[in-house]
Amino acid sequence: MNDRITLRRLDDMHCHFRIGSLLKEVLPFTAQYASRGIAMPNTRPRAILTGDDIFWYRDEIRRALDEMPNRYPFEPLMTIEIRDNTTPKIIEKAHRAGAVAGKVYPLGVTTNSDEGLRDFDSEKISETFRAMQDVGMLLLIHGELDREHTLVTKREEVFLPTLFKLAERFPNLKIVLEHVSTRVGVENVRQLGKNVAATITAHHLCLTLNDVVGYGIQPHHGCMPIPKDFDDRDELIVAATSGDPKFFLGSDTAPHPREKKECAKGACGVYTAPVLPQILGEVFEKAECLDRLENFTSRFGAEFYGLPLNDGTISLIKSEWVVPEQIGSVVPFRAGDKLQWQLA
Numbered sequence: 001m002n003d004r005i006t007l008r009r010l011d012d013m014h015c016h017f018r019i020g021s022l023l024k025e026v027l028p029f030t031a032q033y034a035s036r037g038i039a040m041p042n043t044r045p046r047a048i049l050t051g052d053d054i055f056w057y058r059d060e061i062r063r064a065l066d067e068m069p070n071r072y073p074f075e076p077l078m079t080i081e082i083r084d085n086t087t088p089k090i091i092e093k094a095h096r097a098g099a100v101a102g103k104v105y106p107l108g109v110t111t112n113s114d115e116g117l118r119d120f121d122s123e124k125i126s127e128t129f130r131a132m133q134d135v136g137m138l139l140l141i142h143g144e145l146d147r148e149h150t151l152v153t154k155r156e157e158v159f160l161p162t163l164f165k166l167a168e169r170f171p172n173l174k175i176v177l178e179h180v181s182t183r184v185g186v187e188n189v190r191q192l193g194k195n196v197a198a199t200i201t202a203h204h205l206c207l208t209l210n211d212v213v214g215y216g217i218q219p220h221h222g223c224m225p226i227p228k229d230f231d232d233r234d235e236l237i238v239a240a241t242s243g244d245p246k247f248f249l250g251s252d253t254a255p256h257p258r259e260k261k262e263c264a265k266g267a268c269g270v271y272t273a274p275v276l277p278q279i280l281g282e283v284f285e286k287a288e289c290l291d292r293l294e295n296f297t298s299r300f301g302a303e304f305y306g307l308p309l310n311d312g313t314i315s316l317i318k319s320e321w322v323v324p325e326q327i328g329s330v331v332p333f334r335a336g337d338k339l340q341w342q343l344a
């Protein structure tokens with residue numbers, strides 16, 4: 001029996017590190033096992049929109065790293081939010097400041113998307129996407145649309161034609177469909193060319209809509225995109241464990257203080273950073289694909305981004321533990337549950 005897994009240090013291609021005291025709380029978990037993490041730009045009150053914001057946010061993250069008692073080899077990969085008013089000039093400056101990607105939040109689909117993109121078809125935004133293609137920045141998309149008479153469960157599906165249009169118009173723009181959550185989303189990513197990939201979260205490999213609203217409303221499973229049906233989840237597991245390089249880890253670890261989750265109109269986001277490799281170990285073990293875990297966590301993302309593979313390794317050992325009910329101000333994913341794998 002396999003009771004130890006050794007993996008190249010991870011790339012988590014989708015992280016919400018936040019700012020201020022929450023940043024200091026959550027960053028050590030990711031830095032423990034990942035050498036790089038995509039720092040999502042939907043921070044508030046200061047969103048990351050420009051090259052100047054990149055300098056500021058990267059410094060904040062580095063300061064938080066410096067304050068940690070343990071020194072981990074961790075590098076944040078910086079992004080800006082792409083809004084209707086993001087210009088090619090902003091792209092060039094952000095790129096020079098070190099932004100590797102731009103993130104599109106369509107208006108109103110998730111946490112802090114109140115100023116998200118309204119129009120994917122405008123001439124102005126096409127010029128912005130073209131500028132990203134020219135400088136070699138990736139386009140990361142929260143692939144959902146909030147339309148009248150469209151249920152929250154259908155928002156990814158109604159976005160997919162837009163993904164096809166973008167992939168066709170910008171064949172040299174690398175596009176990531178973030179946190180793919182449906183079978184049809186997975187199938188479309190497979191169909192599209194080499195310029196399109198998708199991230200998969202650990203929680204979408206575990207949850208269905210039943211786990212969110214089926215047995216009492218579970219605010220700590222509330223996230224966007226909302227977890228869906230069993231066949232959707234099963235197809236995500238196939239995509240993650242099949243060895244297809246188009247699918248790689250982006251945890252979307254999204255911490256919110258407990259009181260922002262356990263209230264009316266609770267915030268969307270699942271905080272997986274403290275349990276991420278441990279949960280992935282369970283999922284891949286159950287799928288009898290542990291030998292493919294490292295490609296998913298530590299190779300395919302780097303290759304799509306055009307980055308060298310990380311140095312160093314982490315190990316998971318088979319040893320039961322119970323996830324704390326709360327860590328700092330946040331309730332982690334699987335709080336109070338027994339997990340089988342521990343970080344060595």
Ligand code: DOR
Pocket residue numbers: 016042110111112142222223224225252254255268269270
């Ligand atoms: O559930 C989510 N939470 N989905 C997102 O896209 C954003 C995230 C957050 O920032 O909390």
Ligand code: ZN
Pocket residue numbers: 014016040252254
């Ligand atoms: Zn996210």
